[in-house]
Structure formats: C-alpha cells, structure tokens
Amino acid sequence: MKNKMMALLAGVLTVSVLFTGCQKSGGNSSSGGTSSGGTSSGEKTTVTKEFKPASTVDWYVASSPGGGSDIFTRMITDIMISEGIVDTNFIVTNKTDGGGEVVRNEVAHMSKGDRANNTLLTFNSGCLMPMVENTKNRSSNFKVIAVMAVDKQLLFKTEHTKYADFNEAIEAAKSGASIVIGGSKGDDVATYEALIQEIGVSADNMKYITYDATSDAITAGLGGHVDFVMSKPAAASEYVEAGSLIPVLALSKERFSGNLADAPTLSEIGDYEDVEVPVWRSVVAPASMSDEAVAFWTDALKKVSETEKWQNDYIAKYKLIPEYMDAATATGYISEFEKNFMASKGIQ
Amino acid sequence: MSNFEMLLRGFSVVFTPANIGASILGAILGLIVGAMPGIGSLAGVALLLPLTYKFNPTTAIIMLGALYYSNMYGGSFSAILLNIPGDSPAVMTAVDGYPMAKKKKRPGQALFTANMASCIGGTIGMIILTFAGPALANIGLKFGPSEMTALLLVAMTSISWLVGENPIKGIVATAFGILLASMGMDTLSGSPRYDFGSMHLLGGIPFTPFVIGSVGFAQVINLMNERYVQTEMIDAKLSIRGSLPTKREFLRLIPPSIRSGILGTFVGVLPGAGATTGAFMGYAIQKNFKSDEPLGTGAVEGIAACEAANNAAAAGSFAPLLALGIPGSGTGAVLLGGLMLWGLNPGPLLFQNEPDFAWGLISSLFLSNAITLLIAIAVIPFLTKILAVPTKYMIPIITVVCVVGSYSTTYSMFGVLVMLLSGIVSYFIQKNNYSTAPMLLSFVLAPLLESNMRKAFIISGGSLKIFFTRPISLMFMLIFFTMLLIPLVRSIIGKKKEEKTA
Structure with a gap:
C-alpha cells in the first residue's frame, strides 16, 4: 500500500516538475506557431x-x-x-x-x-x-x-461623448469645462502633453487617464467613463468597423485613409499647428x-x-x-x- | 433567432467525435494543471495553444475552454488535501476544505462538495451567459472608476466578516495586506514606490508566490512542529461510494452554491475583477447567511460558497470577451490572443460574423462542465489517499511543490524568495492568532481600489460628488454606509434593551 502511495506521489511530483520545465514564462503567456516535430523546449543549439x-x-x-x-x-x-x-x-x-x-x-x-x-x-x-x-x-x-x-495616434469619440467633434470639446475646455481623455502609457502621454500645449488648455480642463494598454482605455470609452479615447489605428480597428468608436482627430500632419479619413487634423479645425508624435x-x-x-x-x-x-x-x-x-x-x-x-x- | 435556438445550433457544432474528444482531453489536462500550485489556467491555456494549431478554430477553442474551465475544479484539490491552493481562486476553499478533510476526516466529502458546487455555480454562470451575455457585458461597461470604487469599498468592509474573534488583529492583518500591495510601480503616474532600488520589487510582490507561501509554506512549518504526531490512517474506502456526502450535506451545499453562482457570474463580468475576487466575495457573503457549522471549521457551506463563485466567475468572464472583445481575466486575454492568431477578430462583431464559433464555444462550456464533473468525481478516491502519507514524507513533498509552483509563476528565484519569506512571516502571524485571510483579501482588492479611486478623482477633479451622483455608485455607497452603521445601531439598541431590563 505504502509503496503504491509513494509511487503515486513520485508521479505527481515528476509531472509537476515537467510542467514547470515546459512552461517557459510567467505572466499572460501564450504560444503561437507550429510545433517543430516534437523537439523539447530545452533543446540546445x-x-x-x-x-x-x-x-x-x-x-x-x-x-x-x-x-x-x-x-x-x-x-x-x-x-x-x-x-x-x-x-x-x-x-x-x-x-x-x-x-x-x-x-x-x-x-x-x-x-x-x-x-x-x-x-x-x-x-x-x-x-x-x-x-x-x-x-x-x-x-x-x-x-x-x-x-x-x-505609428501615429487618433482621438476617438463614442456614443456617450457629449461633444459632436473635437473642436466643440476644445471650446468647452477653454470655457472651463472638464474633458477627460483616456489612453495608454508612454508615447500616448507624450502626444497628449503636446496636444494640450498646442491648443493652450490646462491639464485640469483637459485631463488624461493612463491605462495599462489601449484596450483598457477603449473599454472605459465604451462605458462612457472618458470623453475621448486615444488610440493607434490597430487597437481601434474592430471598434471603428462596428461603429462604436468614431475618429474625431488625427494626431498627424495629414489625414489617415480608409475608414479613418473623416478625422481632421488639428490645423483643419482651428488656428493650430498639427500635433504629431510618431511612435x-x-x-x-x-x-x-x-x-x-x-x-x-x-x-x-x-x-x-x-x-x-x-x-x-x-x-x-x-x-x-x-x-x-x-x-x-x-x-x-x-x-x-x-x-x-x-x-x-x-x-x- | 433566439439565444436558445442559437445555443442548440451551437450544440450541433459541438457534438462531433473530434470536438467531444478535444473537450475530454482539455478537461483532463485542466484538472492536472489546476491541481498543481502555481501553474494556473493561464499557463495551462498558454501551453496548450501551440498544440491546437493543427485543429480548426472551433475544436481548438473547445479544448481551451474545457481546459480553462476544468482548471477551476483542479485548483480546489490541493487546497482541500494539502492546504495549498492550486490557483489563487482556491485560497478561500482551503479555509474550510482543509479542516473538513483533515480534522473531520471527510476528505472525499470535501472534494465532492467542491466539485458539486463548482458544477452548480458554473452551470448558473453559463445559463446567465447564454441568455444575457451581451446585455451583461453592457452592464459591466457601466462600471467605471466611481462604480468600481464604491463596489470595492463594499467588498473591503466585508473583510470584517473574515477577521475572526479579535477585530483589532483583523484590522492589523488587513492593513498589512494593503501595505504589501502598495509596493511596486504606481500604475497611474509610473513612479516607483517602496522598491528599495530593486528591479523586482518595482513590479510589486507577485501574487501567486505570496499566496503559496503564506498559505502553503506556512503550513509546512506548522507540520514540522507536529512531525512526530502519528497520522491516523483514514478509513475511507477506495470507492466513490465512500466519498459521497450525506443527504443532509448535499442539501446544505445547494443554497450557497446558487447564491454564489449568481454573484460570481456578475463579478466575472466586471472589468479587472476575476475568479479570485468572486471567490472571496462569495465566501464573505456566506458569512451573512446561516451555516450548520461555523465557517472556517470545515463547513460544507464555506466550501460550496467559494467554489461555486469562482466557477461562475470563470463563465462570466467570457461575456465581455465574446460580446465586446474585452478580456475579463488574464486567461481570457490569452484566449483573445489565440482567437486573433486563428484569424478571428474578437470584438463587437464576433457574434454576427462567426456565430458557429461563438455559440459553439458557449455550448462547449456546458459539455465540458458535465465531463469535468464526472472525471473529478471519479478521481476522488485516489486523491484522498494522499492524506494517508505520513507527515514526515509530506513535508519535503509539499516544500518541493511550493518551490516549483512559485518558481514557475515568475520564472525566477525571486518568486521562491517571496514564497519563503511570506511563509515564515505568515507562520508567525498565525502563531500569534492573527488570521491571514484578511491580509490576502486586502492584498487582492487594494490595488484595484487604489487605481479606480484615483481615476475617479481625476475625472471629478478631486470632488467626492462623483460617488453620489451616479446611480450605480450611489447604490453601492448606500450599501457601504449601511454596512458601517449596522453594528453601531445594533449595539445602541442592545444597550437600550439592557437599560430597560435593568
């Protein structure tokens, strides 16, 4: 009986160690690709x-x-x-x-x-x-x-956004309203800073909320918790197609093409220079x-x-x-x- | 076409030999992976993803869905038998599961309860997902920073139900959990906090090694002290019959399973809150209802409440993923990556563009739930034998499991170090009659609360009004204040009564 038990436990341990060996990484890992003929992950080259x-x-x-x-x-x-x-x-x-x-x-x-x-x-x-x-x-x-x-960014509005276009939002911010933009870390923050500097509003009137990734910012936009979402075209693509994100401003020196062509650049909507922070x-x-x-x-x-x-x-x-x-x-x-x-x- | 018809159509997709085979394989692998501490569903799904490349997308996702799903069952096995949660949602299962298996010598019944509750909770979650998936996902979207803050405040106060006899010690443990959670990089401004110049601490304390240490390794230290105590052989027969709960126990597990099933589904839908939060909340709510035995001493209700909630949350997290393309959990995120590699675009259009796929997945969850239950019950007699191993052999075995588990989540010795340290600290915490459950719960909830509260304040410009002007947050704030005031009002009424009788 005891021997059987020990064998069972030894088996469990072996399998658990094997699994750890196979698992190359922590975090949200996912693997892609075809297996190249049953070779083990520890293969030496x-x-x-x-x-x-x-x-x-x-x-x-x-x-x-x-x-x-x-x-x-x-x-x-x-x-x-x-x-x-x-x-x-x-x-x-x-x-x-x-x-x-x-x-x-x-x-x-x-x-x-x-x-x-x-x-x-x-x-x-x-x-x-x-x-x-x-x-x-x-x-x-x-x-x-x-x-x-x-890559470059755009600003998108959703069905919850109170402002018809970004120009309206700029006017509102200038007269004291509080506009909230949601976006990702790093380069999006830099673009936001360049944007408010160019249009001359304070960070209190046009605020920015940093999310872990653009996908999280889009979620917040869809729920109406931010007024505008900053995203590059790739992450927003599906939502633009479905009509749940509407491009309102191209953060670029020229307009984007295709279904993003409707979004004007900053110089088109007022007396501003275009804002573009290429990523x-x-x-x-x-x-x-x-x-x-x-x-x-x-x-x-x-x-x-x-x-x-x-x-x-x-x-x-x-x-x-x-x-x-x-x-x-x-x-x-x-x-x-x-x-x-x-x-x-x-x-x- | 109604959702029910769509579901039936989904079943017609699922019931092919290949798909059923994929589902069984996924369920078995999921149970194994789930039972091993540290290797959660995330890693399981990630490991299996390349294998599924040869399959068509529907078969592949059925297998991954089954694996993800059966993981939630597997996590409870080691929690009940060894007091080491196989995955983070199983932390609460250990609270009642381990005493029931060890002290009451009813391991088979504890496992059976966990399996049945998982099945009931999961089924409720799936039914809700089928009929209200997209609607539910839309409700989830309504939860912005202010709503999440209010909800999390309610959840934080529910910690008071976990603190045990000494409220002050409970508060100290809660505060300690919050302190530990505040280490690492500030998510909004990106500035480092309490990192002591270490790049590892910049990422904060990793959750899984922390849990394995404070529950599992603390247990090892405990066992070392009692290593000479002779383990009595458990007289459970090697049969399923010997593991069946009594009729009374069976009736006791149903009400908490249903309650937690509904609650868990909803928690699973919310952005950022996953199965772990679901299980904690399910357990905390159960404290408010009548249990035959006090929770924490091996009560059937305790096991049922958290197991049902975490399985329901697993089902619920599919709603935002399928309906809106938003992953509700880490594993959901990996599945999302998988969908994209197969050329399917998860997002608002998935149900319209790929109905066979979307409904196939939902119906496969029903199938894998049933298959997993059967397999899980069939292995109970073999699993319970683990308890018959003498303590002196169990100590090195559990230690290896702890080390392997904590290493595999971080893929570095840092995880092992965190595990060892948190084990030692938790051992002394428990030795001095502090409970670790409030510490773990506040460790999970505090970062969510912080980031949501700060976002809410950015939006409102620092004003508290935002929590009271929006209907959902107002409702939660009212619940929050009621919960704070009830004990006060009760004690005042109690005193008045005393005065009258005096």
Whole structure:
C-alpha cells in the first residue's frame, strides 16, 4: 500500500516538475506557431557561424493583450511561421509588471547563451520614455534588431461623448469645462502633453487617464467613463468597423485613409499647428545576444517587412508608415531619439 | 433567432467525435494543471495553444475552454488535501476544505462538495451567459472608476466578516495586506514606490508566490512542529461510494452554491475583477447567511460558497470577451490572443460574423462542465489517499511543490524568495492568532481600489460628488454606509434593551 502511495506521489511530483520545465514564462503567456516535430523546449543549439534559432523562442511584450504592441508582435510571429521564414515555436508573453520595466530589465540583463540568443522583446518609443524617466535602464542595454514601422495616434469619440467633434470639446475646455481623455502609457502621454500645449488648455480642463494598454482605455470609452479615447489605428480597428468608436482627430500632419479619413487634423479645425508624435515600433534583444543571432533576426524581420501579408494585413490595414531599419541603422536612430528625449526632460 | 435556438445550433457544432474528444482531453489536462500550485489556467491555456494549431478554430477553442474551465475544479484539490491552493481562486476553499478533510476526516466529502458546487455555480454562470451575455457585458461597461470604487469599498468592509474573534488583529492583518500591495510601480503616474532600488520589487510582490507561501509554506512549518504526531490512517474506502456526502450535506451545499453562482457570474463580468475576487466575495457573503457549522471549521457551506463563485466567475468572464472583445481575466486575454492568431477578430462583431464559433464555444462550456464533473468525481478516491502519507514524507513533498509552483509563476528565484519569506512571516502571524485571510483579501482588492479611486478623482477633479451622483455608485455607497452603521445601531439598541431590563 505504502509503496503504491509513494509511487503515486513520485508521479505527481515528476509531472509537476515537467510542467514547470515546459512552461517557459510567467505572466499572460501564450504560444503561437507550429510545433517543430516534437523537439523539447530545452533543446540546445550550438552557436556556430550560421545561427539557427532554438525550437522555442521567447518573445516578450510589455503591455496587455489586444493593445498595439501585442497586435504588432503576433502579426510578426504569425508571418514568420506562415511564410516559413523561421522554423520555430514562438512563445509570446505579455508581462506588464512594473509598467513593463521588470521584463525590460530582465531582457536587458540576460546572461550570454542560448536563452539570450532566442529572446526578443517588442520595444517602441512608448516603452523607452518611461524606462529612461523612471529607471536606470537605457537602450544601450539592448541589441536593437530592427525598426519595423512608425505609428501615429487618433482621438476617438463614442456614443456617450457629449461633444459632436473635437473642436466643440476644445471650446468647452477653454470655457472651463472638464474633458477627460483616456489612453495608454508612454508615447500616448507624450502626444497628449503636446496636444494640450498646442491648443493652450490646462491639464485640469483637459485631463488624461493612463491605462495599462489601449484596450483598457477603449473599454472605459465604451462605458462612457472618458470623453475621448486615444488610440493607434490597430487597437481601434474592430471598434471603428462596428461603429462604436468614431475618429474625431488625427494626431498627424495629414489625414489617415480608409475608414479613418473623416478625422481632421488639428490645423483643419482651428488656428493650430498639427500635433504629431510618431511612435516607432522596434524589436530588441538582450545585449548579450551573439552577433550571428542578431544578423539572423534582423534578416528574418527584413523578410517579414517585405511580405505581402505584412504590407496588406498590417501596414495598410492599420495605416502605419512602413519603415524597416536594419540593426545598425536602428541602433543609431533609437540612441539619437533617446538622447533628444533625455535632453528635453533634463535627465542625466 | 433566439439565444436558445442559437445555443442548440451551437450544440450541433459541438457534438462531433473530434470536438467531444478535444473537450475530454482539455478537461483532463485542466484538472492536472489546476491541481498543481502555481501553474494556473493561464499557463495551462498558454501551453496548450501551440498544440491546437493543427485543429480548426472551433475544436481548438473547445479544448481551451474545457481546459480553462476544468482548471477551476483542479485548483480546489490541493487546497482541500494539502492546504495549498492550486490557483489563487482556491485560497478561500482551503479555509474550510482543509479542516473538513483533515480534522473531520471527510476528505472525499470535501472534494465532492467542491466539485458539486463548482458544477452548480458554473452551470448558473453559463445559463446567465447564454441568455444575457451581451446585455451583461453592457452592464459591466457601466462600471467605471466611481462604480468600481464604491463596489470595492463594499467588498473591503466585508473583510470584517473574515477577521475572526479579535477585530483589532483583523484590522492589523488587513492593513498589512494593503501595505504589501502598495509596493511596486504606481500604475497611474509610473513612479516607483517602496522598491528599495530593486528591479523586482518595482513590479510589486507577485501574487501567486505570496499566496503559496503564506498559505502553503506556512503550513509546512506548522507540520514540522507536529512531525512526530502519528497520522491516523483514514478509513475511507477506495470507492466513490465512500466519498459521497450525506443527504443532509448535499442539501446544505445547494443554497450557497446558487447564491454564489449568481454573484460570481456578475463579478466575472466586471472589468479587472476575476475568479479570485468572486471567490472571496462569495465566501464573505456566506458569512451573512446561516451555516450548520461555523465557517472556517470545515463547513460544507464555506466550501460550496467559494467554489461555486469562482466557477461562475470563470463563465462570466467570457461575456465581455465574446460580446465586446474585452478580456475579463488574464486567461481570457490569452484566449483573445489565440482567437486573433486563428484569424478571428474578437470584438463587437464576433457574434454576427462567426456565430458557429461563438455559440459553439458557449455550448462547449456546458459539455465540458458535465465531463469535468464526472472525471473529478471519479478521481476522488485516489486523491484522498494522499492524506494517508505520513507527515514526515509530506513535508519535503509539499516544500518541493511550493518551490516549483512559485518558481514557475515568475520564472525566477525571486518568486521562491517571496514564497519563503511570506511563509515564515505568515507562520508567525498565525502563531500569534492573527488570521491571514484578511491580509490576502486586502492584498487582492487594494490595488484595484487604489487605481479606480484615483481615476475617479481625476475625472471629478478631486470632488467626492462623483460617488453620489451616479446611480450605480450611489447604490453601492448606500450599501457601504449601511454596512458601517449596522453594528453601531445594533449595539445602541442592545444597550437600550439592557437599560430597560435593568
């Protein structure tokens, strides 16, 4: 009897340890992709001159599922697999702890080896801004793999919004009413700050509520808890189609196309300059990633950016500006951006 | 077409051999994953997602739905048998489940109660989801920052029902939970709080290792003190019959299951509140109703109230996901990611564009509920045997489970450290007759309350009026004040009566 018991318990323990071994990550992780022929996740790949990815690649996203960064990441992994660019299993993990700083720090300081060569992180200007403001982590702690595209925001109203258009809201704010805009962290906050500065209202009359991701801000908009929602086209796309979000202002120097074409730019609705804070979307890796691995991933992302699916189902559908930069160009671009941002905020 | 017809159409999609097979497989895997501490439904769904790539989307989501669903059953197993919650919603199940299994030597009955209550709660949740899913999701949307603040205030006062005999000790434990929850980055301004320069603490104290430590590892330390106490062999026969509850017990579990089923569904629909909050609230409400035995001593009602609530919340969290494309829980969020990879766009148009898929999923929940119940009951006799293992063997085994579980949620030794520390702290807390339940509850609720309250104040410009001018928040504020005043009024009336009799 006792022996049977011990065997049963040993079995339970073994299974639990196995499960933990298989589970590569915490947080809201979900895996995508086809399994490459029953190889285990711990399979070793030796880094020779020709880098080959391991059977499982970890890809971290520092914001919630359904937001812009999440859609960006899932689109890339989907294309990499369906177009046969990389034969591997991607485990996309959304880790929002500490506003994303925890995972950014983890990736930045990963020690050299297979794991570092098979770890990627979605990184955009909205990630960089709070990172340098609140932590000592810097873009130089990463290997930049590629910049993929440039994104811009719009303001949307819902059926609950009291104002017919944004001009009406500006007038109301100027005469003392209180307008509430909801949006995501980082770059959305920067765009909001540029917006109220340009139209000359105070942050008390035009307020901003920071949500964990654009998807949460949209929820608040649909419930009528904020007057306007700030979003990039991708996260808002479904809701615009269903008519529950109506674009009212393009935060861009020119109008968007398609179903977002109705939204005027700021200069069209009054005596203002257009407000545009372009958001670059990039992919970075641990600083310890080998040069061969960097070359492999930057090339894989180049191939993604050249596919028809990327052009049509991502860039065109979500109205982004295609902007592929390889590792070297992207590194220069991002460190320049970081330098300017830190100078503007007076960060040492 | 009415919802009922749509549901029947959904059943016609589900009842194919492949789909039923997927559902059974999902249910078995879900039970295993759910029973293992630290590996919650999130990880389970995430692990299974790549496997389902070869399937068509409907079969895939049926399997994931079954897995998610059966997880809620599995979580209670280790809570009842080892006093280690398999997942966070099962924290409250341990409060009554473990005493019932250990002290009353009725582990089979405790497991049976948990399974039955899960089934009843889940079924109620699904029925509500079927007939009022989209409407319910719209009610959920009405809960903005001010409404959530008022609701959470009510929930926080309900902690008073958990504090036990000494209210001051209860308040101290509650405040300690709030203090711990305030560590980490401030969600609104992004500034770090109590991080002591550590990047890990910037993310706050991770919940699962904290729970495993303060419930499970504290238990290990306790066991070490009683390791020489001879464990009596439990005389339960290795049969399902030996695990059946009495008729009286069966009747006792039904009313709390129904109450918690309705409450839990609603909590599941609310943005940001998931199965854990549901289970806590279900248990707290049960304190207000009559139980045959006092809660916390192994009462059937206690197990039923929280298990029914967490399963109902699991069903409820599908409503905003399906109707509006908004995930109501972390697992819902992973499912959302899955839907997008299959080329389905969750969102307001899902029910119109993909009715077979949406209704197939809902009907598959009914199917997996039934399948899971059967499997869960069938394994009870084997599970209860775990209790017959002598304490000296259980100590290292539970420790391994605690370490593995806390490591797997954070994928770092930081989680293990949090688990060990919170275990030691909780051991001393309990040793001094403080209860850990209020600490855990306030740890869950405080961050939600803080972020909602601050958003509400941003909207109102710092004015309290926002809580009293909107109908839903006004209603909750009235309940809140009533709850605060009732004990006061009672004591005044009591004193007057005493004066009269004197």
